[in-house]
Amino acid sequence: MNLFTHFREQIAGLIDELSAAGELPDGLDLGRLTVEPPRDPSHGDITTNAAMLLAKPAQKKPRDIAALLAAKVESLDGVTGVEIAGPGFINMRLSDDFWHARLRDVLDAGVAYGDSAMGQGNKVNVEYVSANPTGPMHVGHARGAVFGDALAALLDKAGYDVTREYYINDAGSQVDVLARSLHLRYCEALGEDIGAIPEGLYPGDYLVPAGQALAQRDADKWKTVDEADWLPPLREFAIDAMMNLIKEDLALLGVKHSRFTSEKDLVAAGKVDEALAFLKDQGLIYEGVLDPPKGKLPDDWEEREQTLFKATQFGDDVDRPVMKSDGSWTYFATDMAYHLDKYRRGYADMIDVWGADHGGYVKRMQAAIKALTGGEGTLDVKLCQMVSLMDNGEPVKMSKRSGTFVTLRDVVDKVGKDVVRFIMLTRKNDAGLEFDFAKVTEQSRDNPVFYVQYAHARVNSVMRMAAEELGPDTVKDDAVHGANLGRLCDPSELHLIKLMNQWPRIVESAADAHEPHRIAFYLGDLAGEFHGLWNKGKESKSLRFIIADDTELTLARLAMIRGVANVIGSGLKVFGVTPVEEMR
RNA sequence: GCGCCCGUAGCUCAGUAGGAUAGAGCACCAGAUUCCUAAUCUGGGGGUCGUGAGUUCGAAUCUCGCCGGGCGCACCA
Structure with a gap:
């Protein structure tokens, strides 16, 4: 369960009760109601903006509304303390028992933890890679490939019905x-x-x-x-x-598509004629002459009548040609047909992953989607910026002699699939990314792949150690699973459990924003918290995971770190990265 | 010239449908550590969030102008 949406529903219910009791007006818009972790953990476990939000429509002071709500919030299951703070935040503290039950959720769900019904099974089409079939893939392609693949997996986890599609440009x-x-x-x-x-x-x-x-x-x-x-x-x-x-x-x-669509086949099947006829019927296709582009004029510019699509009517800057001078379709024309085809196959929501150099193409495609779907279809274009390959801070020289840049295969052979995938997802897609061979294989705190992998491996290491110390029968899986979680009461332990419970929320927000990189940062945080707790065991032996003379406590702590491994495993699964049991 | 993206600590970057005192890692400084569960740990300094206005209870986040950087700009994909 996503405890934040859970409490959001609860609080919305309380607001309705107050409305029914006449203490708040009816028909309040709760669309902007949020329940989230406070920025500062000392403020409590969860907080809501309800009072500030309702102040204006209810014509009351935020603090007064907060007081009304706080009195009711106190009786909610799991809530042990309520405070009103700042301009009207209602901060809530949740009981240790509540958090122990949430750790139980993590253990019960395994790597499925974080699965969400947010997408409600709606169909989404993610088109990625779509490299021209004119040669092997180079590193630049790898980023789009990994990004698209992870985004698709993320949407899948968030409850969407995802199709992973590759458009073969085989007609130009x-x-x-x-x-x-x-x-x-x-x-x-x-x-x-x-x-x-x-x-x-x-x-x-x-x-x-x-x-x-x-x-x-x-x-x-x-x-x-x-x-x-x-x-x-x-x-x-x-x-x-x-x-x-x-x-x-x-x-x-490790990138797989569920469908390949050929541009040539689309043309042959008459889909382009069909799409263009559809637009023509609406008076959106005409013969006309474009103004020359402002600024520097192309050398071979000539004024010429062309077949144009009225893109300007849908937010584009100029109308766009659909036919080349030799009578064949422009890429744009076939791409329109392709997107119409996707729409007609049931994908009202489409995501395209492109290289940043295609950024100038976004507006026209979105204009086309509007025209072709009568405003029903949506297209989100995710632009992936360049990857600059480095080695120890020095740019890697590309060999143009052989006609190839550094290929994807070269890079995967050198550092492995998991490293490539994870690193490609550690930056926002529209930010440039530096890929340094030396850094990404380094075993240190500042290499996120290592740091996260190591956390997962370390959990397993502790498990093995515990089996040695307490005997394999004592630390069997079902013993760990059935541990008395009530023994976890150190603030740092509870903090770790709370952090794990952010995972469902991270999944939903990352899926909603189409931003898989958020997962990389979250996993880094979780790994950091886990390593931090491990390190505390060095100073205070009472915080070690394995306490030789207290099997019950040990089992509870093993359950806790098993939870960490579950969440990391769940995140790595979205990334398509193998969670390792052991570092070598 | 126009459009899109970007500008947050010395560096590399986070910042969750606008939310409380803007965060992390590295680097830097100061301590701890011949300990153990496998690759050190703790603390500290450091910011007018490019800039100027606007929107409102509240802006790094939204709107507009300017400055600086990247990408693109008819018949390539």
């Missing part, structure tokens, strides 16, 4: 370039000396195996025909090969 001119590049490698595989890769084609040697495979399958079949004949089949072959490459890379990162 870039895949034609890919096909030509493959043809060259194919000729090479057949023994031809291809020399240097011409400008404008993909030079990466990742196409070599694809060329060989094609040569093996089709022999010299494509050497004697015109480009117009070999291009489409080679394009398809190349896209398949590249998508396999990308899927392998994603698998290394």
Whole structure:
């Protein structure tokens, strides 16, 4: 249970009672009513803004309302003390028993702790990665991939019905370039000396195996025909090969999609014509001439009549072209069709994860969603900023010679999937991220991956130690689970339990804001609190987890740290990071 | 020129649908620690939250102007 929403409901009920008794007006708007932990723990366990909120509509002083409410709040289950403070905060203290019961919740739920019904099973579509199928993934892609994957897992935990989608951009001119590049490698595989890769084609040697495979399958079949004949089949072959490459890379990162949608297929199925016809019917498509952009003019600017979508009618800055001069659809046109398709598949709520360099594209896409869904659909675009690779503070040099940057595979091979995933989630998505090979593998306090992993491992270490000292029969799982939690009465122990109980609230707020990084910070805090308590045991032996001559207390403390491991495990599961049992 | 994002301690960053005295880590300073459960611990200094106004009981958070940085700006994706 999320105790904050629990008490919010309770307090809302008390307000209704006061209304019914005529002490407060009827029909009060409680939409902004909050119950949250006070910033300063000395103020109590939970606090509400109810009195301040109701002061104006009730035409009473906040403190007077607080006094009315406080008298009722005192009788709520679990509440042991109520204070009115500051401008009218109602601060509540909860009994130790209440907190012990909440630790029981954590133990009972295991890693499912924090699961929420907030999403009410509503469908959400998260589209992420969607890298062009023209080569392997580089580190830049990794951030979007991990972010999208974690966001999807987070929404899933928060009770949404999530689809993880990948949009394959296999219809534009870039895949034609890919096909030509493959043809060259194919000729090479057949023994031809291809020399240097011409400008404008993909030079990466990742196409070599694809060329060989094609040569093996089709022999010299494509050497004697015109480009117009070999291009489409080679394009398809190349896209398949590249998508396999990308899927392998994603698998290394532990990233899985539940659906892949092909741009080419959308076009072939007439979805673009359909979407455009839909807009045209509403008079939102017209032939027109755009003003040249202000500021520096592109070299090849020419005034030209184009087919435009009235994006300005939906909040965009200019109307946007939907057709290229060669008569094919612009990327925007197919993307509109794609989003309409998602909407028609039942996803009124869509989230797209893009690179920050696509930021200029957000407004038009949101304008399109408004037009296409009659305002029913929503699109939240999460922009991921650059990752700068460092090693001991020095920027890592990218080798452009081979046509590749540092690949995702390189990084995963070097530091492991778990480190990549966790670090990618330690910054807000729209903030730049520094990824320092030396720092992320360091075993120290300031490496968040290590610090959190170590907390989880340390719990297991203590468990093993306890089994040695007290005997494996004494510390069996069900003994720990059935521990007398009433023995946990040190303030630092209760504080740890309280912190664990913030987890459901963290899940909901992070899911609501689409910000998985909040989990990283929370896990860091929880790990810090746990390590801190462990350290206290060094100074005062009475606070050690294992007390040789007090099995009951030991079991209670083992239950407490098992709870910590549950919550960390629950958080790491959202991140797709393996909770380790042991540090090496 | 226009749009979007960003500006919080010396550094790297948090700050939860506006909430009480703005936080953490690192760095710095001062102590403790030949102890144990596995990678030290405790305390301290340090801020006009870029800036100027506005909204209200209350603003780091919302609105507008300015300053500074990043990204983008017709027919690429």
